[in-house]
Amino acid sequence: MTEQKKQLAISAIAIWLLLVIFxxxxxxxxxxxxxxxxxxxxxxxxxELIGSAxxxxxxxxxxxxxxxxxxxxxxxxxxxxVLEILAS
Numbered sequence: 168m169t170e171q172k173k174q175l176a177i178s179a180i181a182i183w184l185l186l187v188i189f190x191x192x193x194x195x196x197x198x199x200x201x202x203x204x205x206x207x208x209x210x211x212x213x214x215e216l217i218g219s220a221x222x223x224x225x226x227x228x229x230x231x232x233x234x235x236x237x238x239x240x241x242x243x244x245x246x247x248x249v250l251e252i253l254a255s
Contacts, residue, residue: 173226176217183209200244207237 187205191197218227
């Protein structure tokens with residue numbers, strides 16, 4: 168992956184997160200769980216767009232661990248929400 172693609176990916180995720188924060192402030196509903204889920208969605212989309220079908224750069228290989236940790240946290244968030252619904 169070229170340095171230009173890396174910079175573009177970093178810029179895209181930063182812009183995505185700023186938009187998410189902006190709309191959360193507009194809606195007056197700051198939630199860390201919603202922010203995390205939207206961050207994970209943005210990261211997954213960007214990694215998929217910058218990835219290549221035939222070559223796996225080392226930075227994308229290391230991002231897989233971050234994505235795996237994010238998916239685990241996402242499952243924990245969903246499980247907590249389901250338990251909240253079932254408890255009430």
